[in-house]
Amino acid sequence: MIIVVTGAAGFIGANIVKELNARGHFDIIAVDNLTNGNKARNLADLDILDYIDKEDFIQSIVAGEYDNQVDYIFHQGACSATVEADGRYIMKNNYEYSCLLLEYAQKNEVPMIYASSAATYGASSKFVEDRENEIPLNVYGYSKLLFDQTVRRYFEGGLKAPVVGLKYFNVYGHREFHKGRMASVVLHNFRQYQEFGGVKLFEGCQGYGNGEQSRDFISIEDVVNVNMHFFTNHIQNPHEVSGIFNCGTGQARSFNDLAMATINACRKAEGKPAIDLATAVTQGILEYIPFPGDLAGKYQCFTQADNTRLINDGLYKTPFLTLEQGVENYVNQLLA
Numbered sequence: 001m002i003i004v005v006t007g008a009a010g011f012i013g014a015n016i017v018k019e020l021n022a023r024g025h026f027d028i029i030a031v032d033n034l035t036n037g038n039k040a041r042n043l044a045d046l047d048i049l050d051y052i053d054k055e056d057f058i059q060s061i062v063a064g065e066y067d068n069q070v071d072y073i074f075h076q077g078a079c080s081a082t083v084e085a086d087g088r089y090i091m092k093n094n095y096e097y098s099c100l101l102l103e104y105a106q107k108n109e110v111p112m113i114y115a116s117s118a119a120t121y122g123a124s125s126k127f128v129e130d131r132e133n134e135i136p137l138n139v140y141g142y143s144k145l146l147f148d149q150t151v152r153r154y155f156e157g158g159l160k161a162p163v164v165g166l167k168y169f170n171v172y173g174h175r176e177f178h179k180g181r182m183a184s185v186v187l188h189n190f191r192q193y194q195e196f197g198g199v200k201l202f203e204g205c206q207g208y209g210n211g212e213q214s215r216d217f218i219s220i221e222d223v224v225n226v227n228m229h230f231f232t233n234h235i236q237n238p239h240e241v242s243g244i245f246n247c248g249t250g251q252a253r254s255f256n257d258l259a260m261a262t263i264n265a266c267r268k269a270e271g272k273p274a275i276d277l278a279t280a281v282t283q284g285i286l287e288y289i290p291f292p293g294d295l296a297g298k299y300q301c302f303t304q305a306d307n308t309r310l311i312n313d314g315l316y317k318t319p320f321l322t323l324e325q326g327v328e329n330y331v332n333q334l335l336a
Helices: 011-022 037-043 054-062 087-107 139-157 177-182 185-196 220-236 255-269 277-282 308-312 323-335
Strands: 003-006 028-032 050-053 072-075 112-117 163-168 170-172 199-202 217-219 243-247 286-289
Touching (some): 003 011, 011 028, 011 037, 011 220, 028 054, 037 177, 054 087, 072 087, 087 163, 112 139, 112 220, 139 163, 139 243, 163 220, 170 185, 170 220, 170 323, 185 199, 185 255, 185 323, 199 255, 217 220, 217 323, 220 243, 220 323, 243 308, 255 277, 255 286, 255 323, 277 286
Parallel strands (some): 003 028, 028 050, 072 112, 112 163, 163 243, 170 217, 199 286
């Protein structure tokens, strides 16, 4: 069975390859752009059939070299920088690339799971997978929305193979070291605590108090589990489940909660007792810094996945990790 994973050296893609290996799948074509050579570290402990550069892969797809050669596609490759200002680059990398893969998958009847994003909701206050709720605040969110709309047209016209889009909410976990500013707040807070003994959060904005902006934070373990759920379903029941589904826990938690989970996981590893938010602030372990000007008008202060369709239509029944469980797992991995 030949499986293509795009973005295979990236955060989510590498974790998917790791899980595929654990399930006995090694005939994997890893597709990525290693201009940032540090990402190769994410491939070092993985077993794959072949690696191919993204541009070479696109040319091969267009030339028909992979026709009838692939059994499954995990399309995780994208520019995930929500602050990226080059709209032409974002649209070429996220939208045009995805359209080519979708056309290939349907022509060759290959099941496909792709990465959408909660950024498609943008300024919305309702997080249900319908067009009227999607108001992206940046070109990254727009590129993901436009591809979702393309997929929806395929749904209406009839599919030759199943397609699942997963709107990832705020994912954190192992193998995101290369993401720089776009890494999870958990990783930033962990590094701050290790270096300075304390962490920093943004001050309040748009009516939210300091650190009270809230997101649906989901662990990479849960994201991989959702991907594997649909992968297993498609292998066992071809042409069954398709759709665009939220991939979040369904529970919004504040950045204060996230910071305290990180601080207390670190303290636990040090043999120190847990502390509460008030104590952390009083002792200077948690500090609030001015809200960045370049994020004004582009920042989601609240997200919370509605998982009704994931559960009812996607048939996903596995409980998600709590924020405290997921963060402690991640902190222990980082310390190791």
